[in-house]
Amino acid sequence: MKRIKIFILLSALLFMGGCYDRVPIEKLTLTAGSGYDVDNDFYVNSIEYLLFRGNKTIQKNVISSLGNTLYGNRNDRHLRIPKKTLISNVRIYLIxxxxxxxxxxxxxxxxxRDYERSLTPVVAICKGKAEDILRLTPKSNITSSEALEGMIETSADAYFFNKKNQLKDILYMYYQEGRRMIIPYIEQEKDIVKISGLAxxxxxxxxxxxxxxxxxxxxxxxxxxxKSYLSNMxxxxxxxxxxxxxxxxxxxxxxxxxxxxxxxxVNIKGEIKLDTQHTEVALDKKDIEEVEKSFEQELEKNLKAIIKKAQEEYKIDVFDIEKFSYAKFGRNKLKTLNSSFEEAIIDLKVKVKLNSAGRLLK
Known part of the structure; x- marks a missing residue:
């Protein structure tokens, strides 16, 4: 009797698990990226997706849908898309x-709110329509979304861009007090797409x-x-x-x-990559200290200029520093203080330390 009960239990587990109610990949479309635009009074949602044709054949496509609401777009899209959509592999949300x-x-x-959405795709704002960029044919990737994701991730090696450009990071900026969203801004230039600023x-x-x-x-x-390259001209x-x-x-x-x-x-640690200012190829300690001082002065001048512009022209904290005042004083106390970013005192100090002048250091 005991053996019969075990057999029945194992049989039930077998039939309840496995591939029950699963859809073969040939009957799915994998969403690579999602773009958001407006057209008059309608919201436009464009998705770049992959179709599996069999025999290891993959086809990229983009479909756009219109609606009065965000999820009204989905109603419109499901009337026209050829297969069931899987959205868990989204690489980018492009707005x-x-x-x-x-x-x-x-x-x-x-x-x-939507538990089907992953929090790890990167987010970017684009000049013009997101749909147009998603429809581009990438040269070295299967989808435009994959190429855009790689470009944004690679940007962390230049212009001191932040590595934290995933959706979860943008949500932190939005919901945490004293912060605001600042997102990479991209645009199409001829046949390529590049990062051209901050939104x-x-x-x-x-x-x-x-x-x-x-x-x-x-x-x-x-x-x-x-991280970034810097020049002293x-x-x-x-x-x-x-x-x-x-x-x-x-x-x-x-x-x-x-x-x-x-x-x-602001402290910068780095190394000299090129130097045509000095007569001697190899630099001694004094030469390196002079180079450090020169970069410090130039950076401090440019940084003070951008601080002034932010307070007088932008009139908004783009440096993500107001969060520190919220952390120290709290929201209620800040209401009683003159906590305006435009009126704040911002003191700046820059230090540059060059650990190496290359293989020719004395």
């Missing part, structure tokens, strides 16, 4: 600039695009452990120094003269 400017509160809410949000609405030449200094003040052609360094940022907050004060310390 068109016009869509971002009217607000993305609905997108953010769906990302948090700055106030709450859920895009309010400004910071061009890439300014984004370098914003990132340096904003991010910790960013002279008026003479072909006389300059290039270094590659990693940044570290420290921020201290205090209340001075009825104003919030932020003390920002």
């Amino acid at each position: 068109g600039e016009q869509r971002a400017r009217i607000g993305i509160k609905d997108l953010l809410d769906s990302y948090v 700055v949000f106030d709450k859920d609405m895009l309010i400004r695009i910071i061009p890439i030449n300014e984004a370098l200094y914003v990132n340096l003040l904003r991010n910790h452990k960013g 002279t008026p003479i052609k072909n006389q300059y120094i290039d270094i590659y360094g990693t940044s570290r940022r420290k921020v201290k907050v205090s209340y001075v003269d009825n104003k919030i004060k932020y003390d920002i310390r």
Whole structure:
């Protein structure tokens, strides 16, 4: 009798598990990326997906749907897409600039609420329509979404860009007090797509695009452990120094003269990659100290200029420092203080340390 009960139990487990109610991959479309735009009064959702044709044949396609609501788009799409959609493999959420400017509160809410959505895809804002970029044919990847994901991840090696560009990181920026979303901004230039700046949000609405030449200094003040090449140029052609360094940022907050004060310390450690300013190829300790001082002065000048521009023109914290005042003083106390970012005192110190001048160091 005992053996019969065990047999029945094992049989039930066998029939209840396995591939029951599963769909073969040939009957699925795998979503690689999702784009969001607006068209007059309608929301537009474009998905880039892969179809498996059998015999190891994979076909890329893009389908766009319209709706009065975000999930109204899905109703429209399911009437036209050839196979069941699997969205767990999404590489990127790409949001068109016009869509971002009217607000993305609905997108953010769906990302948090819908358990089918992964929190690991990267997020980017694009010039023009997201649909147009997803429809591009990549040269070295199967899908445009995969190429865009790789480009954003690789950007962490230059311009002091942040490595944290996944959806979960953007949600932290949105929901944590004293923070705002700042997202990579991309655009198409001829037949390629590149990162061309930073998209700055106030709450859920895009309010400004910071061009890439300014984004370098914003990132340096904003991010910790960013990486970039830096140059020290002279008026003479072909006389300059290039270094590659990693940044570290420290921020201290205090209340001075009825104003919030932020003390920002930026340290860069790196190495000389090229030097045509010095006559001698090999540099001694004194030469290296002079190079360090020169980079410190140049960086401090440019960083102070971007701080002034942020307080007078942007009038919004793009350096992610207000979170420190919320952490120290709390929301209720900040209401009684003059905590305006535009009126805050920002003190800056820059330190450059070159650990190596290359293989020719004396």
